[in-house]
Amino acid sequence: QSVLTQPPSVSGAPEQRVTISCTGSRSNIGAGSDVHWYQQLPGAAPKVVIYGSNWRPSGVPDRFSGSKSGTSASLAITGLQADDEADYYCLSYDTSLSGWVFGGGTKLTVL
Amino acid sequence: QVHLQESGPGLVNPSQTLSLTCTVSGGSISSGSYYWSWIRQPAGRGLEWVGHIYSTGSTNSNPSLKSRVTISLDTSKNQLSLKLISVTAADTAVYFCARAQMGIPALLNWFDPWGQGTLVTVSS
Numbered sequence: 001q002s003v004l005t006q007p008p009s010v011s012g013a014p015e016q017r018v019t020i021s022c023t024g025s026r027s028n029i030g031a032g033s034d035v036h037w038y039q040q041l042p043g044a045a046p047k048v049v050i051y052g053s054n055w056r057p058s059g060v061p062d063r064f065s066g067s068k069s070g071t072s073a074s075l076a077i078t079g080l081q082a083d084d085e086a087d088y089y090c091l092s093y094d095t096s097l098s099g100w101v102f103g104g105g106t107k108l109t110v111l
Numbered sequence: 112q113v114h115l116q117e118s119g120p121g122l123v124n125p126s127q128t129l130s131l132t133c134t135v136s137g138g139s140i141s142s143g144s145y146y147w148s149w150i151r152q153p154a155g156r157g158l159e160w161v162g163h164i165y166s167t168g169s170t171n172s173n174p175s176l177k178s179r180v181t182i183s184l185d186t187s188k189n190q191l192s193l194k195l196i197s198v199t200a201a202d203t204a205v206y207f208c209a210r211a212q213m214g215i216p217a218l219l220n221w222f223d224p225w226g227q228g229t230l231v232t233v234s235s
Contacts, residue, residue, distance in 0.1 A: 002157060036221035038158075045207055045225040046158065052219065089158055093218050098171050100148070100160040100222075 003028065004090050004103035011109040017078045020106045022090035024071050028101060033093040035073035037066055040087045040105075049088075050075060077108070085110045113138040115208050115226035123233050129198050133191040133208030133226055141166070141186040146211035148222060149182060149193045151204040161193065161206070198233045205230050 005023040012018040022035060029035055034053045038046035048057055050066035053073060063078045073092075077084055090103040119131035131149075140147070149161040162172030164182045172180040181194040191208055206229055209222035 032218060034219045034221070045227055046222075048221060048223045051221045051223070057223075091158075091221060093220065095218070097174060099163070099173060100217075102150075102158040102160065105157040 002104040003094060003097075003101035004092060006088075006090060006103035006106045008104070009107045009109065011111055012080045013111045014080050014082065016080050017076060018080060018108065019077075020075045020088050020090075020108070022073045022075070022092075022103050024073075024092055024101075026071060027096040028071075028092045028094040029068065029073060030071035031095045033095070035066065035068050036091045037064075037075045038089045038091065039084075040089065046089060080110050082110050084108060113210065113224055115210065115224055117206060117208050117226045117229040119206075119229060119231065121230055121232060123198055123202075123231060124235050125199055125233055126197055129193070129195040129202060129231055129233070131193045131206055131208075131229065131231070133193075135189045135191065135210075139186075140184055140189045140191065143213045145213055146217065146220065147182075147184065147191045148209050148211065149191075150207045150209055150222070150225075152207070152228070153201075153204040159204075161195075163211075164191070200233050203231065203233045 037050040039049045040046040049060050049064045053068040054066040065076045088106045094101045114136045116134045123129045144166045146163045148163040164170045179196045209225040211220040
């Protein structure tokens, strides 16, 4: 069981908006740790799509956005496209573990 | 641009030691203040942080693995290494090396870049 909780799967039709939640605790997100989001395609290394809770690296479309509140965070993807279909993971730092923790991952299916 | 490449045996016998190397190119492993990390992913499952070494040499690892993990830097070879002792089938996974951002506190930091990952299977 992961320290950060994500829904196992979400889905949406092309051009729709989906959100993926990441729920933590007072020792990680609630302690002020930033949340970062990764997209992982099959057979590939994860790629950061949101860092610092709501910042996009260059090259990531502005259809991707992040937010954080309390002990939770969310990744929103608008204007869904077929190539957004992937596994998404949240990452944060846990002060109790003195190390990083990942969410269990969410499989995004574009219908 | 920094590039990371993992290497090591793809097959390890149960109860033996898993040893992996991450070769860093495009930058010196000894310059700047970075967290160098190992992350693993069993087939069809999620990501798990294994541990890290900071540029000062201080290390920390996942409590679930702590007693079995050693992470070190070889500055002469510009490499990061991982040793995991007493492995079992549960240690079968793709192992990634990754670097966090320079000068940013751990609380705010994230991993980028990553290596492509290397599959290690524990089996006799």
